[in-house]
Structures are given as C-alpha cells and as structure tokens.
Amino acid sequence: MGIGLKQFAPGHRTCAGCGSAIVFRHVLEALGNDVIICQATGCMEVTTTPYPETSFKVPWIHVVFENAASVASGVKRALKAQGNNHTRVVAMGGDGGMIDIGFGAVSGALERGEDIIIIVYDTEAYSNTGLQRSGGTPFGASTTTSPAGKKIPGKQEWKKNIAMLAVMHGAKYVATANPAFWADLQAKVKKAYKLEGGPRLIHIYAPCPVGWHVEPSKTIKVARLAVETGLWMLYEVEEGKLKINYKPKEFKPVEDYFKLQGRFKHLLSRKDIMEKIESHIKEWWETMEKVEEEGVNLLKMI
Amino acid sequence: MPREVMEGSQAVARVVANCDVKVIAAYPITPQTHIVQELAKMHADSVIDCEYINVEAEFSAISAILGATAAGARSFTATCSQGLALMHEVVFAAAGMRIPLVMVIANRALSAPINIWNDHQDSMAERDSGWIQLYCENVQEVVDSVVQAYKIAEHKDVLLPVMVCMDGFYLTHVYEPVEIPSKEKVVKFLGKFSYPYKLDPKKPVTMGPLAFPADYARLRKQLAEAVWNSKEIVRKVHDDYAKRFGRSYGDGFLEVYGDGSKAIVAMGSMCGTIKHMIDKDELEDVSLIRVRTFRPFPKDEIRDVLKDKDTVIVMEKNISLGNAGAVYLEVKDALYDEKRKPKIVNFIVGLGGVDVNRPTIKYVVEKAEKVKSGFVEIVDGNEISASY
Numbered sequence: 001m002g003i004g005l006k007q008f009a010p011g012h013r014t015c016a017g018c019g020s021a022i023v024f025r026h027v028l029e030a031l032g033n034d035v036i037i038c039q040a041t042g043c044m045e046v047t048t049t050p051y052p053e054t055s056f057k058v059p060w061i062h063v064v065f066e067n068a069a070s071v072a073s074g075v076k077r078a079l080k081a082q083g084n085n086h087t088r089v090v091a092m093g094g095d096g097g098m099i100d101i102g103f104g105a106v107s108g109a110l111e112r113g114e115d116i117i118i119i120v121y122d123t124e125a126y127s128n129t130g131l132q133r134s135g136g137t138p139f140g141a142s143t144t145t146s147p148a149g150k151k152i153p154g155k156q157e158w159k160k161n162i163a164m165l166a167v168m169h170g171a172k173y174v175a176t177a178n179p180a181f182w183a184d185l186q187a188k189v190k191k192a193y194k195l196e197g198g199p200r201l202i203h204i205y206a207p208c209p210v211g212w213h214v215e216p217s218k219t220i221k222v223a224r225l226a227v228e229t230g231l232w233m234l235y236e237v238e239e240g241k242l243k244i245n246y247k248p249k250e251f252k253p254v255e256d257y258f259k260l261q262g263r264f265k266h267l268l269s270r271k272d273i274m275e276k277i278e279s280h281i282k283e284w285w286e287t288m289e290k291v292e293e294e295g296v297n298l299l300k301m302i
Numbered sequence: 303m304p305r306e307v308m309e310g311s312q313a314v315a316r317v318v319a320n321c322d323v324k325v326i327a328a329y330p331i332t333p334q335t336h337i338v339q340e341l342a343k344m345h346a347d348s349v350i351d352c353e354y355i356n357v358e359a360e361f362s363a364i365s366a367i368l369g370a371t372a373a374g375a376r377s378f379t380a381t382c383s384q385g386l387a388l389m390h391e392v393v394f395a396a397a398g399m400r401i402p403l404v405m406v407i408a409n410r411a412l413s414a415p416i417n418i419w420n421d422h423q424d425s426m427a428e429r430d431s432g433w434i435q436l437y438c439e440n441v442q443e444v445v446d447s448v449v450q451a452y453k454i455a456e457h458k459d460v461l462l463p464v465m466v467c468m469d470g471f472y473l474t475h476v477y478e479p480v481e482i483p484s485k486e487k488v489v490k491f492l493g494k495f496s497y498p499y500k501l502d503p504k505k506p507v508t509m510g511p512l513a514f515p516a517d518y519a520r521l522r523k524q525l526a527e528a529v530w531n532s533k534e535i536v537r538k539v540h541d542d543y544a545k546r547f548g549r550s551y552g553d554g555f556l557e558v559y560g561d562g563s564k565a566i567v568a569m570g571s572m573c574g575t576i577k578h579m580i581d582k583d584e585l586e587d588v589s590l591i592r593v594r595t596f597r598p599f600p601k602d603e604i605r606d607v608l609k610d611k612d613t614v615i616v617m618e619k620n621i622s623l624g625n626a627g628a629v630y631l632e633v634k635d636a637l638y639d640e641k642r643k644p645k646i647v648n649f650i651v652g653l654g655g656v657d658v659n660r661p662t663i664k665y666v667v668e669k670a671e672k673v674k675s676g677f678v679e680i681v682d683g684n685e686i687s688a689s690y
Contacts, residue, residue, distance in 0.1 A: 036501045038369060038508075051521075059501040061372055062510035063365060063395050072363035074325060074377070075501060077353035081324035081375050088505055105365070108358030163499030211326030 004029035007091045011046040012055040016215025018195050019207035019223065020044050020094070023121045023274045023299075027092075027204070028247075030189035033058055033118075034086060038072040038081075038156040040093030040102055041065035041209075041276055044121070063283040066102035069109040070095045072116045080115075088117060088193055094206075095122040095136030106162075110169035117140045117192045118201040121170040131211035135160035138231070139280070140271045140273055143211075148266035153273060158280070163203040166238045172198030175236035178205040180224035184234060185246055191236075204234050213262020230281045233288065241300030242292045254278055303498050310441040310468065311336030313480045314380070314406055317348040317445045320485040321452055324375035324519040328365040331385040334408040335472035338380060358642045360385035364392045364405070369675060371401050372509060374500040376452065378634040379403075382470055383410035383424045387405060390428065396463045397432025398525060399510055399511045400454035403463035404495070409619075410470040411572070413590040418525040419655020420470040421619035422570065432525050434532055435463040435597040437558075437569040441478040443594075447550055449483060452492050453539045460532045461498075471655070483547055491546060530626065533598045552592070555600035560589035563612040564667065565644075567633055568593045568621065569602075572651070572658040579660055585667055593629060605636045614646040615670045617658070621650045626678045646674040654682040 002010075005262040006023030014021040018045060028037075039045050043293035048055040050064070064070050072091035091098075094112055097122040098106050106118060121135035125143045126132040139158045142148035142185055146155040164177070166174045173195050177185035184190050185204065192200035207223055209216045229252045234245040258264035291298070308316075314337045318326075326345070346355040348442060353370075357363045359367035360381050369378035380391065386407060396403050407425045411417040425435060436442045444466060450465040468474060497509055513521055533555075540554030550559055557573075560580045564587055568576060573592045579585045591607055593600070608614050614637075616630035623630065630648035637643055649666045652658040665686050669679065 003622070013381075020311035034503045035505075036373065036503065049508055051511045051513040051517045054508035054511060057506060057507050058509045059503055060507045061501055063368055063399070067365035067392065069362060070357065070365035071359075071369035071372075073355060074327065075373040076367030077355055077366070078327050078370035078377070081353050082373075087658065104358055105362050111358070112356065142391075168659050203522035233368055282450045 001065065007031070007033060007056070007058050009055045009057060011053070013050065014043065015210045015216070015218040017209040017214070019179060019205075019209070019219050020032055020121050020123060022219065023206045025205050026179060026182050026185050027119055027189050028058065030186040031088065031090065031193060035088045036061070036075050037066050038075060038089065038091045040068035040097030042094045042097055044092070044094070044291060047127065065097055067105050067116060068097060069116070071106040072142060073109050073112070073114045074117050076114060090117045090119060092119045092121070094127070095120065095124060095134045095162060096126045096301055099135045099160050100249065107169065109199070110166055110171050113198050115197055115200055120201065120203045121206040122203060123206050123213055124159070125208065125209065127208040127211045127287060131208065136162070139277060140267050142266060143263065153270060154297060163201065166199075166201040169293055170299060170302055171201050173200040173236070173238050176203045176232070176234055178223050178227055178232055178234060180220050180227060181246065200274060214260055218260055222257070222260050225260070228252040229254050229257045230285055233285070235288070237298060240297040242298060243293055244288060251281070254281070305481045307477055307479050310444065310473045310478065312340050312439050312446050314372070314448065314468070314480060315340035315446045316482045318378050318474065319344055320483065320488045321449060322376060322485070322489050323350070323352055325353045325367060325370035325379045325463070326635065327357050327377070327379045329357050329360045329363045329381070329385065331381055331472045332378045333410060334382050334385070335530050336474060337406060337408065347613050356585050360388045363391040363448065363493045364390055367403055368392060368399070368401050371403055371497065372429050372460060372557065373587055374495070374497050374502070376495040377403065380406040380408060380594060382408040383412055386424045386428065387412060392583040393428050393431045393433065395510070396550060396598070398521070400461040400525070400528070401463060402461050403441065404446070404448065404451045404455055405463065405465050407465050408466045408470040408474045409467050410447065412662065417654040420472055421653045421655070422467070423620045423653075425465055425467050426620040428465070429597055432462060432529055433597060434462055434529070434595070435467060436464065436595055437467045437593065438480065439571060439573045440591060441473055441476065441480050442549065443551055444473060445480055445482060446543060446547065449491065450543050453543070454532065454535055456492070456495060456519070457535045457539070458498065460535050462528055462532055462587050468570040468638040471487045487546070491543070529598050533600070536595055536598070548670070553603065555593075555595040555603050556653060557592040557594060558589065558607055562587040562589040564588045564609040564670070565591050565608055565614050566667070567593060567608075567614060567620065567629060569596065569614045571630065572617065575658065575660060576663055579663055584664070596629070599632055601636045602616065604633060605640065608637060608644060609640050610631070611644045613670055615666060616646065616648045617666055618648070618649050619652040619653070621680065630678070648673065648678040650678070650680040653680070653682070659684045
C-alpha cells in the first residue's frame with residue numbers, strides 16, 4: 001500500500017506534483033489513525049473534501065481560515081474532559097492560515113501550552129487563490145501581489161520564521177522538515193506524536209509547482225535543492241536545544257535552485273540580489289551553528 | 303429552591319455550572335466580564351469540573367467551543383459588541399455546520415464611537431446567521447433561558463446554535479432575587495449531551511467540507527428550514543420547562559401584557575419599565591407585546607396579537623441603517639396581508655445606553671398619537687429633557 005493511504009485516500013483534486021499532498025501523505029501516515037485533524041481553509045481543504053466526497057479516513061474538521069489552532073484547542077480539551085487521553089489532536093494549515101491570518105490563534109495555543117500538534121505546510125504564498133504574497137514568501141520571489149516589475153524585483157522582505165517564533169513561545173518541540181527528506185519528516189512527526197503535555201510545531205516545506213512555475217515532475221528535486229543550497233534548514237529544537245539535522249558538505253549555488261522556478265527567474269541576472277541572498281544564508285547558518293555548538297538553551301531567552 | 307439575591311452575571315455563571323458544561327472558553331469584554339470571572343473562580347475552586355480555556359481573542363473563544371462541541375462536549379462562552387463582531391465569521395459557520403452552541407450575549411453598542419453601554423445592535427447584526435435568538439427581560443428569565451437554550455440547541459431535530467441575549471449592565475450588573483435550578487434537576491431535564499456526528503477516530507467523519515453551488519444551495523435551504531422548524535421545539539422546551547420548573551414566559555415567543563388598543567412591541571429589560579407603567583395606569587389604553595424569541599421570528603403569533611390593535615408602536619434598541627429598526631420591519635411584514643392594518647410606528651430608543659425611562663416611554667406613546675403610520679424616529683434622549 002502507498003504512503004499514507006490508510007489515512008488519506010487518492011482521487012483528490014490537487015494539482016500534478018503538489019508538494020502539499022506529498023506532505024499530507026507522510027504526515028498522516030506518521031500520525032496513524034488515532035487522531036483528529038483540524039484544518040485551516042486552503043488548497044488542502046478545497047481539493048480534498050468536495051462534498052459529498054472526502055479523502056480523509058481519519059476524523060477531520062474545517063471551520064474557517066484563521067482558527068485551526070483554536071478549534072484544535074477546543075477539540076483537545078473536550079477529549080480531555082471526556083477522559084480520552086490517547087487521541088492526538090492536530091491543527092494543520094498552510095503559511096497563509098498559520099503564519100499570517102491565523103498566527104494569533106497559533107500564538108495563543110502555543111502560549112497556553114495546549115497539548116496539540118501544529119503542522120504548518122508552507123507553500124511560501126497563498127497558493128489557493130493564485131499565488132499571492134504571504135509572510136512565508138521568501139525574499140525576491142515574484143508572486144501575483146509582489147510581482148517582479150520594472151522597478152521592484154519581487155518581494156522585498158525576508159520570510160517570517162514561524163519555527164523560531166514557536167520556540168520563543170516556549171513550545172515543547174519545534175522542527176522543520178522537507179518532503180525530499182521524508183524519513184526525517186516522518187521521524188519528526190512521530191516524535192511530536194509521542195511527546196505529550198504541550199504544543200509541538202513542525203514547519204514543513206511544500207512546493208507549489210503551479211504557483212512557483214516549476215515542472216510538476218521536479219517537485220522533489222526543487223525541495224531537495226532548497227536544503228542543499230542552505231535556503232531551507234532542517235533542524236529541531238527540543239527542550240530549548242537546537243539540533244541541525246542535516247548539514248550539506250558544500251552548499252550548492254542558489255542559482256541552481258532559482259533557475260528551476262519561474263518565481264525566481266528575474267533574479268538570475270541580478271548579481272547584487274543573488275549575493276545579498278547568499279550572504280543572508282551564510283550569516284543565518286553561522287548564527288544557527290554557533291547556537292548549536294555552544295549548546296545555548298533557547299528557552300532561557302524567554 | 304429558595305430565591306437568592308445575586309448579580310445577573312453570577313446567576314448566569316451558576317446556571318451554566320449546573321448545565322454540566324465540560325468546556326468553557328473565555329475572553330473578557332465589558333459588560334460580559336463578571337460572567338467569565340465568576341466561572342473562572344468556580345473552576346479554580348473546583349466547584350465546576352470542566353476545562354477552562356483563556357483564549358487570546360473572541361474569535362478563538364467561539365472557535366474553541368465549536369471544536370469542543372463537535373468533539374462531544376457541552377460548551378459555553380459569552381461575549382458582546384466588538385467581541386461578537388469579531389466572531390461574526392464563525393457565528394455563521396457554526397450554524398451552517400449545525401453545531402449546537404450556547405452563547406450568552408451581554409448586549410452592548412457597537413463602535414464607532416466606542417461605547418460600552420447597552421443596546422441591541424450587536425446581536426441584531428447577527429440575526430441572519432441561523433442562530434436562534436432569545437431576548438430576556440430579567441435575570442430569572444436569563445437563567446431559565448440558558449437551560450432551555452441547551453435543550454433546544456441539542457434537540458436532534460434542531461442542532462442549531464442559540465444566543466441568549468441579556469441587556470449589558472441592566473441585567474449583567476443588576477442584583478435581583480433569583481432561583482437557580484439545581485444541577486440535579488437541570489441535568490435530568492437536559493439529559494446527557496450526545497452530538498450525533500461527533501469527531502471520533504473510531505467512526506471518522508469529515509466536517510466542514512467544500513460544497514459546490516447545487517449542494518451549497520440545498521444545504522443552506524436545509525439550514526433555513528431547520529431554523530423555521532425549530533419554532534416547534536422552542537415552544538415545546540419552553541412548555542416542558544414551565545411544567546418542571548414552574549416558570550413560563552408567555553407562549554415562549556411572545557409575552558402579552560395588558561389589553562390596550564395601543565400595543566408597544568419591545569424586547570429586553572425595558573419591558574419591565576413598560577409593564578410597571580401599565581400597572582400604574584401611567585399609559586392610557588396601552589398594552590405590551592414583548593418579543594422573547596426573535597429568531598425564529600414568530601410571525602403568525604405576532605400577527606394574531608396585533609391585527610386588532612389600533613396602533614402598533616415598535617420600540618427597539620437597534621436600527622438597520624438606511625432603513626428602520628429591524629423588529630419594526632419584521633412586525634410590519636407580519637401584518638402586510640391583513641385587510642385591516644393597524645397604524646404602525648417605530649421609535650429607536652436606548653442607543654449606546656441612553657436610559658429608556660418613564661419619560662421616554664411617555665414621550666414615545668404621546669408622539670405616536672400625533673404621527674402617521676410609517677413614522678420612524680431615533681430618540682437620542684435630548685427630546686425627553688426638552689419635553690418633560
């Protein structure tokens with residue numbers, strides 16, 4: 001049987017090569033069937049539940065865009081009040097639903113120490129509505145509301161870091177993951193499943209071939225390059241200690257990653273911007289490696 | 303059970319505790335705060351055995367109780383004004399998803415300008431959402447309506463959320479003698495909460511899917527029919543409650559007071575003042591029709607009690623800007639097919655906490671004599687001091 005098919009049935013309407021669908025299959029397989037999924041509005045809600053059909057073989061609820069973490073909080077408390085301490089409750093949403101419009105709800109659930117798992121699958125834009133800019137959109141990316149124009153070359157701000165924001169809330173476990181490193185992804189979901197008594201957040205890279213202008217067959221190749229270029233770092237923070245899970249021996253040039261994607265094409269001729277991005281990656285890695293080496297307990301910062 | 307003097311908000315908290323509520327989500331807003339504070343204290347003292355979630359916004363308060371109810375736990379929250387406006391998106395979703403929530407509204411004006419005092423603009427703005435709405439005259443009625451609200455909402459033929467509306471400050475902060483029905487009696491009346499479609503890994507369901515136009519229209523039609531059909535259950539629950547607890551409120555929809563040919567139609571706490579004036583013969587030939595159930599709207603009942611009146615004076619604490627008061631418009635609609643139509647006028651009173659006192663009511667009744675049918679006036683209070 002294929003990955004996650006006991007939880008997530010085929011026949012849904014995601015686009016060819018959809019990274020989010022691959023992420024869902026791995027996440028749901030790792031979680032198993034004793035779960036309740038609380039979903040934010042987005043591609044993965046409209047493509048999977050066209051009434052009266054559903055892809056979900058596990059209990060699943062969608063209410064609106066910005067409240068997945070709050071609905072999950074209520075579901076978990078209801079289970080607790082009824083004496084059910086085994087079923088895991090999971091809030092799932094994209095970058096729009098969790099990093100932008102639903103960030104308040106995510107922040108509230110983290111602050112309250114809700115015993116839930118929060119999955120953020122990040123397509124780095126509002127994929128469902130036609131790839132508009134979000135807080136998760138990376139620097140320089142061209143989206144339909146941050147287009148590469150004659151004067152402005154795409155998004156001019158850096159990506160909002162939801163994983164570190166979760167760490168600064170004192171979350172029990174925080175990790176980043178990527179579908180090209182699926183064994184690592186599933187291991188992290190399983191760890192989140194096991195760790196109880198507080199919020200666990202996993203931030204997962206999810207390519208959107210249609211929105212990013214990537215060939216559908218290259219989803220995993222692009223995902224792998226995001227890690228190999230250093231743009232997407234695989235790490236986890238447990239009890240405040242940072243662990244970088246994968247360190248490329250040598251970073252591949254960012255150009256290799258950008259040239260496969262229409263959203264970055266305009267940057268290939270802009271040496272100044274490419275250098276700015278590469279130096280940003282370098283400084284970020286230096287800082288994170290220092291934090292790891294020195295064994296800084298990030299929870300002591302709050 | 304003996305009656306005790308207590309604050310309205312405390313009475314709400316105590317009856318909620320007796321409803322065997324398992325999850326409470328709370329976010330503070332004046333004048334609802336005393337309700338959630340009292341519940342927090344009861345939770346801290348272990349008087350009430352439930353989960354208490356201090357959420358970061360009203361939007362999450364309603365979202366959390368929606369999730370909790372869908373997962374099979376009877377839940378509660380309370381809010382008003384800006385908090386209810388912030389919830390708006392989920393208010394509609396809760397009805398569409400047929401989640402039997404109960405929420406107390408401590409009615410308060412909406413911004414702008416910001417104002418913490420009572421009117422009905424907040425809950426009236428949600429009248430099209432698919433929630434059942436009960437408007438209460440006094441604290442005892444709020445207590446009784448909270449119990450009835452759970453019974454109505456959870457009825458298998460209803461499965462709709464219910465708002466119990468109480469006037470902010472006038473009822474939330476007033477001290478009145480009130481009887482809190484015992485937990486034993488209330489639990490017996492309500493029965494164990496069992497949501498038929500609950501989220502359960504043993505029997506997975508998908509809730510809140512995407513519906514294409516034909517399914518959307520069919521499901522919204524079912525929702526509309528469910529709200530209309532809930533009338534029968536609202537009445538039945540009211541009557542059963544009256545039998546068991548000894549208190550009733552008219553027929554559950556309307557309360558008729560007096561038989562004067564001039565009928566005032568009103569909702570909420572101002573009805574107490576109107577009744578007092580009728581008792582004291584301060585108003586000549588005036589009767590009161592108090593609307594308790596605004597949704598579903600008791601159209602037939604209101605037509606029957608008003609059709610033989612000479613004048614209908616709708617006094618209400620809201621206005622549908624660009625037209626007239628919402629209650630007035632619906633009362634007028636109810637009378638449209640009558641051959642003999644009473645004169646009908648509309649006075650918007652009490653906005654943002656302007657006192658609806660005896661001079662106000664006297665002013666309205668006297669003015670109603672002088673104007674033509676269809677007259678609408680917003681009484682801001684300055685007219686009263688000038689005339690009386």
